[in-house]
Amino acid sequence: MEFDLLVAGELNADVVVECGDVRPTFGQVEELVEDATIVLGSSGAITACGAARLGARVAMAGVVGDDWLGDFVLDRLAERGVDTRYCLRRPGRRTGMTVVLGARGDRAMLTFPGEIGRLAAADVPAEALAAARHLHVSSYFLQYDLWAGLPALVKEFAGTTSVDPNWDPSRSFDHGLPALLPHLDYLLPNEQEAEHIARANGGPLTCGLVVKRGGDGATLNLPGGTALGVDAPAITPVDTTGAGDSFDAGFLATLLRGGTHAEALRVASACGALSTQGLGGTAAQPTLPEALELAGTLTVHDLQETQK
Structure with a gap:
């Protein structure tokens, strides 16, 4: 097959602002911050x-507008070797943008959706699906045009599948996701998202659940009973934007x-940690040798044995 991975996801740029100890104040109050930059987001x-x-x-x-920000997003993807032939430009429309306010390891995000949610299942060509071994869907709760057609698309896809739901601005954590879960191979939420999805789902998961827990590492639970955990590397973050997405990668x-799943957890934890060493989600993403070097220092625990 031509591609190992096809990502069906939102596309936007990030304005990353490192606030330090400063907090925004309304009333036309101007504050000075430590750093700011425009980077590839989503x-x-x-x-x-x-x-x-x-x-x-x-x-x-994915979908972008026909503005300069759309050019910026597609150019950054291409520079990293990502094939963008299946990305759409919508005439007269604007590309999405997220303002990420960082504060000593924490962050708040303000998103202008633009075309973020406008990728429909029909926009993902059959040739793209036939050419890929794995289909990954990102930011499920932001991609509202994808909700209706995604179950059929996933069922028909011949390879393996995964979803990173990200946060749901509506706070319902539903939008058809519970019905989609039985047809997935992996769900990759963070800890807060996992708790909300569990309440919305109301039953046991039939797909692999990979939960990102930040400084507490990550866990993997498979339907067959496998339960693994990995610690997070001891790294002081510069910017945590996109760390969970680098983990997914x-x-x-x-x-x-x-x-193996144990190897995947170690490399994922290393990738998530190393990505925090630069501003934005992609600046510090590791090469394979860099990821493997750090991954080799991490231990995967059998959580079933730990609980005995």
Whole structure:
């Protein structure tokens, strides 16, 4: 097949502002911050770039406007070796943008959707699906045009599948996701998202659940009973933007290389940690040798044995 990974996701740029100890104040009050930059944003694009950086063959399906910001997004993807032939430009429309306010390891995000949610299942060509081994869907709750057609698309896809739901601005954590879960191979939320989705789902998951827990590492639970955990590397973050997406890239790229679930967890944890060493989601994403070097220092725990 031509691609290891096809990412169907939102596309936008990020304005990353490192506030330090400063907090925004309304009333026309101007404050000085430590740093600010415009970078490639969006969970899908960061995952795609991270996987390509690790040596995977990656294509992206998404939507941007016909503005300069759309050029910026597609150019950054192409620079990282991501195939953008399946990305759409919508005439007269604007590309999405997120303002990321960082504050000593924490962050707040303000998003102008633009075309972020305008990728429909019909916009993902059959040739793209036929050319890929794995389909990854990012920011499920932001991609409202994808909700209706995604179940059929996933069922028909011949390879493996995954979803990173990200946060739901509506706070319902539903929008058809519970009905989609039985047809997925992996769900990759963070800890807060996992708790909300569990309440919305109301039953046991039948797909692999990979939960990102920040400084507490990550866990993997498979339907057959496998339960693994990995610690997070001891790294002081510069900017945590996109760390979970780089984690996704490491996890998926390792499995697609033929690695075990334990190896995938170690590499994913290393990728997530190393990505925090630069501003924005892609600046510090590791190469495969860099990821493997740090991954080799990490231990995967059998959580079933730990609980005995």
